[in-house]
Each structure stands twice: as structure tokens, then as C-alpha cells.
Amino acid sequence: MHYPLRRTCKDVAHLVVAMQDRPLSLTEGAGLRLHMLICKACPKFEKQFLTLRSAMKQWRNYSGDESA
């Protein structure tokens, strides 16, 4: 049986990365959240990815201040 909102871990990882650059559609967002509820690995991946990303952002801001 195929559920329209069903996403694989690979899809979800792709969406987590994509949503940093563009807003997700309603279907994408719903599929992402639904998968996060039933998967153990993907919430972990999202958390690590966001931590890494905010660390990169801080580093970038720091560099920006220095060059200003």
C-alpha cells in the first residue's frame, strides 16, 4: 500500500537540506514531519545537521565581523 505522504529516509534527508534554502510545500512539510514521528534516525540527522549549520553560521558571522 502506498501512502501519498510516505517518505524514505533518503527523501527526508534531502528535504532537511532543501528547506534551508527554500520553503517546503505543504505536502513536503507534512511528509517530513510524519516521517520524523515514525523514524529514529532522521530526527537525529536533522538535529545534527541543524547544529552543524548554526555552528557554520556563527563562524561565518564571526569572520564577517572581523573583515568589516
Ligand SMILES: [Zn+2]
Ligand atoms: Zn528516516
